[in-house]
Amino acid sequence: MSRVRVAGFGVSLDGFGAGSEQSLTDPLGKRGKDLFQWYFHTRTFCSMVGQEGGSVGDIDDVFASRAMENFGAFILGRNMFGPVRGPWPDDSWKGWWGDNPPYHAPTFVLTHYEREPIVMEGGTTFYFVTGGIEEALDRAKKAAGTKDIKIGGGVSTVRQxxxxxxxxxxxxxxxxxxxxTGEALFDGLDLRGLGYSVTDRKVSEYATHLTLERG
Structure with missing residues (x-):
């Protein structure tokens, strides 16, 4: 059965899922990359960026691999797609990831401004959704079939x-x-009240992996 998942989402000890002041040089905000030191050393990450090496089979690599497995569609917020704000000035910005983004599946971008779909290499097509989170999820479910849907971020999108x-x-x-400072993931959210509980915990040299499920 298809499920809606967040996977591999880094959070600091003080609760921030991204740094402040996102820009072309800091896609995750100031110091945002520090949230993903657990990820950069894995074979999964190295393979994705065309590099050899990386750790294999350790806790971090297992979770890194799972974070991209069995997804038939993705949902991203506008800021996750890029730093452009307001109406699209033109069609030049096509995401942070170059010609072959890592999604390899239909990817739905939440925005207030219409834009034609962008077909990329490797099976990724970006669709721009102006009708809100439920419209994006409905479209993603239809595209994903029996596979899962990943809410890829950023913080505001996951919170919604x-x-x-x-x-x-x-x-x-x-x-x-x-x-x-940065974007707080859980501020004002009553996760227990919303039905979530911690169902798994694994600790590596670099981070603690926590899985929360909604009952």
């Missing part, structure tokens, strides 16, 4: 789907860092 109780499983990676 959590608040609506639309996420079945949430894998967060608690990184042993303090960002101080």
């Amino acid at each position: 789907y959590l608040q609506a109780g639309l996420i079945d499983s949430l894998h967060i990676v608690s990184a042993p860092i303090l960002l101080g």
Whole structure:
């Protein structure tokens, strides 16, 4: 059965899922990359960026691999897709990832401004959804078939789907860092009240992997 999941989402000890001041040079905001030190050393990440090496089979690599497995569609917020704000000035921006993004499946981008779909290499097509989170999820479910849908971020998008109780499983990676400022993932959310509980916990040298499920 198809499920709606968040997977491989880094969060600092002080609760931030991204740094402040996103820009072309800091896609995840200031110090945002520090949230993913658990990920960069894995074979999964190295393979994705065309590099050899990386750890194989350790806790981090297992979770990194799972974070991209069995997804038939993805949903991203506008800020996750890029730093452009307001109306699209033109069609030049096609995401952070180059000609072959890592999704390899239909990917739905939440936005207030219409834009034609973008067909990329490797099976990724970006569709721009102006009707909100439920419209994006309906379209993603139809595209995914029996596979899962991944809510890929950013923080605001994950928060909206959590608040609506639309996420079945949430894998967060608690990184042993303090960002101080940024985008708070859980601020104002009563996860227990929304039906979520921690169902799994694994600790690596780099982070603590926590799985939350909605009962």
